[in-house]
Amino acid sequence: MAAKRYTSMAYASADEMTFGVSKYPVKAGLGLEIGAGYTIPEVNYAPRPEAGASKEKLIREYERITTDIMSRMVQVGFPAVILETEHVQQMSNNPSWGAEVAHAQKTIMEEYHDEYGIKCALRHTIGDIRENRDFLQLRGDKYSVFLEAFEECAKAGADLLSVESMGGKEVFDYAVLRNDIAGILYSIGCLGSIDMELIWSDIAAIAKKTGTVAAGDTDCAQANTAMFIGGGLLDKNLAHTLAIIARAISAPRSLVAYECGAQGPGKDCGYENVIVKAITGMPMTQEGKTSTCAHSDVMGNLIMQCCDCWSNESVEYHGEFGGTTVQCWAESLAYDCALMNTALETKNDKVLRDLLMLSDRYRDPQAYVLAYDNAYRVGEAIVKDGENIYLRAKNAAIECCNIVSEGAAGKLELSRFEAKALADAKAALEALPDDMDKFMDDCLTKYQSEVKVFLPENYGF
Amino acid sequence: MLDFTEASLKKVLTRYNVALEKAMTPEEAAEELYPKDELIYPIAKAIFEGEEDDVIEGLQAAIDAGKDPIALIDDALMVGMGVVTRLYDEGVIFLPNVMMSADAMLAGIEFCKENSQVAPVTKGTVVCHVAEGDVHDIGKNIVTALLRANGYNVVDLGRDVPVDEVLAAVAEHNPIMVTGTALMTTTMYAFKEVNDKLLEKGYKIPFACGGGAVNQDFVSQYELGIYGEEAADAPKIADAIVAGTTDIAALREKFHKH
Numbered sequence: 178m179a180a181k182r183y184t185s186m187a188y189a190s191a192d193e194m195t196f197g198v199s200k201y202p203v204k205a206g207l208g209l210e211i212g213a214g215y216t217i218p219e220v221n222y223a224p225r226p227e228a229g230a231s232k233e234k235l236i237r238e239y240e241r242i243t244t245d246i247m248s249r250m251v252q253v254g255f256p257a258v259i260l261e262t263e264h265v266q267q268m269s270n271n272p273s274w275g276a277e278v279a280h281a282q283k284t285i286m287e288e289y290h291d292e293y294g295i296k297c298a299l300r301h302t303i304g305d306i307r308e309n310r311d312f313l314q315l316r317g318d319k320y321s322v323f324l325e326a327f328e329e330c331a332k333a334g335a336d337l338l339s340v341e342s343m344g345g346k347e348v349f350d351y352a353v354l355r356n357d358i359a360g361i362l363y364s365i366g367c368l369g370s371i372d373m374e375l376i377w378s379d380i381a382a383i384a385k386k387t388g389t390v391a392a393g394d395t396d397c398a399q400a401n402t403a404m405f406i407g408g409g410l411l412d413k414n415l416a417h418t419l420a421i422i423a424r425a426i427s428a429p430r431s432l433v434a435y436e437c438g439a440q441g442p443g444k445d446c447g448y449e450n451v452i453v454k455a456i457t458g459m460p461m462t463q464e465g466k467t468s469t470c471a472h473s474d475v476m477g478n479l480i481m482q483c484c485d486c487w488s489n490e491s492v493e494y495h496g497e498f499g500g501t502t503v504q505c506w507a508e509s510l511a512y513d514c515a516l517m518n519t520a521l522e523t524k525n526d527k528v529l530r531d532l533l534m535l536s537d538r539y540r541d542p543q544a545y546v547l548a549y550d551n552a553y554r555v556g557e558a559i560v561k562d563g564e565n566i567y568l569r570a571k572n573a574a575i576e577c578c579n580i581v582s583e584g585a586a587g588k589l590e591l592s593r594f595e596a597k598a599l600a601d602a603k604a605a606l607e608a609l610p611d612d613m614d615k616f617m618d619d620c621l622t623k624y625q626s627e628v629k630v631f632l633p634e635n636y637g638f
Numbered sequence: 639m640l641d642f643t644e645a646s647l648k649k650v651l652t653r654y655n656v657a658l659e660k661a662m663t664p665e666e667a668a669e670e671l672y673p674k675d676e677l678i679y680p681i682a683k684a685i686f687e688g689e690e691d692d693v694i695e696g697l698q699a700a701i702d703a704g705k706d707p708i709a710l711i712d713d714a715l716m717v718g719m720g721v722v723t724r725l726y727d728e729g730v731i732f733l734p735n736v737m738m739s740a741d742a743m744l745a746g747i748e749f750c751k752e753n754s755q756v757a758p759v760t761k762g763t764v765v766c767h768v769a770e771g772d773v774h775d776i777g778k779n780i781v782t783a784l785l786r787a788n789g790y791n792v793v794d795l796g797r798d799v800p801v802d803e804v805l806a807a808v809a810e811h812n813p814i815m816v817t818g819t820a821l822m823t824t825t826m827y828a829f830k831e832v833n834d835k836l837l838e839k840g841y842k843i844p845f846a847c848g849g850g851a852v853n854q855d856f857v858s859q860y861e862l863g864i865y866g867e868e869a870a871d872a873p874k875i876a877d878a879i880v881a882g883t884t885d886i887a888a889l890r891e892k893f894h895k896h
Contacts, residue, residue, distance in 0.1 A: 354780065550639065
């Protein structure tokens, strides 16, 4: 299907948004309704490296992981859980491997559901295998295997289908290391969105055919790369004011999945999901303080503010004092959800939402822009030119700059370096043309010349 | 909406980067470090500013004035790059500045080579690769840029590099060090194979590894492994090797932080 662009906001105001409640709840798996008035822990894990030696070892590893999580949820009395399996490359390159893992996991989850009534669902996140050693190969031979992996997993038991797609990454990796704001806009906002439309039209069709849910994507490959390179307060690799501009631009890119038929919950590491939720009203998974097992961030509480599912990003499966890692992190996530659900049931949800938000609001420009009130403003800037993938990404970037500038005039402290990077970025954005064709032509010429691994045919040019 | 007072905010968080920011601007700090020679100064400044055209213009002027093109690599380009890497190490400038300066420096080196019959001498050769099965190469790209910025010849094998290709490159180029980067836990196991095959062939050279899921505990498990937590550690490890510290245990003592 063609993308049906968003030109208006799902919520009438930012204050309408909170955790556990979405405008369009999603029914999935075994008795779950996501975004329907309660939050759900979503546990994510990685097999031990040696488990990838054979299909049998890999399946056995996921069986252990699944059983461990389900048993801990029951032992501590939690009513619902989602398991997310992010494919290791063998599972997507060989769709039957992914399918057999999904089947094994779902069989165990069904047993727990039947015996204890625990509500649960299984997300499979297919690896974006569309590349070879030298180049991204987004539309090449591997595309059919990529789609087959979705379909086989869906048929075998996966309830929610996701991917962390990589369109635009070859240009982004070059641009982000050179403070090149036009390149960041082109790679995420334009190239990323073009690729998203291709793949999510096909993924949504597979979900429809298999009776599963096309859940959503994340700009992990780009906006999270910027966030990770940005690092902590004392790291000197990227201004955090640039990292948040990349994040703002990623929102209209990740939005494309929902414009092509995805229904949510959006994938955990999409910190842009709060903006996407404001626009679509669809449920979103987020991660923050409970994903410190995988990476650090500067908004660990704030990002919980409007989540529907709450994730730990990923943890390698092994033993800890308190059980296996998946048991420990599942329990932490579920206790957080219990607190949010208590707030919802006692009508204190907006108080808790605001406490979570405020505790990090001024920690960093990234947190400041993703605070739900400011995220809503970025959403408004996107839908203002919702039909034009270039203009809406540019709008998001400019609004992001405005929000940070306003914050810096108040309680948001910026270093001189961050302030200068912001001013330079804003000037670069304001110098860009309004005409998408001109921008695309200029960028095509520039990056074909400067980025050796950029193949325009990946984007249908 | 809830909000802090200025006083209450300070009890919840501190933006240490603002509190600790150096008084001097990067441009002021660089100005203090540029060489004073009137032919070299504009080249060094153009390197700092990442302006390739100005670097070439400055080199041409210096060559026209009688300077040797190959000598200019060390005397002008590397001096300018030295200003950049020093200010990066001191936290005055950020990585993108280094990357843009490195691009300008490489353009300058090519120009010098084109204008000379003699090959330049580097501090040493480093073979860099991304682990087999792994296509995430932004970390490797940063490492190679920083090594080049510090005067090393880099043999960049790219991403998803088969173990035997790493061995072949070591045999061909006789490097002082090999680097390996990986994002994923599932691919970093290739480092052990590289290590074992290097030892098997009798190459006892430092193998600096880092990236995404790679950690010090893992890298310490194989004999030649040295963990680099930051990309910026790579040239520092290389410098230590060039200065005479080639023993793996001594390098680990110096660079392992945890």
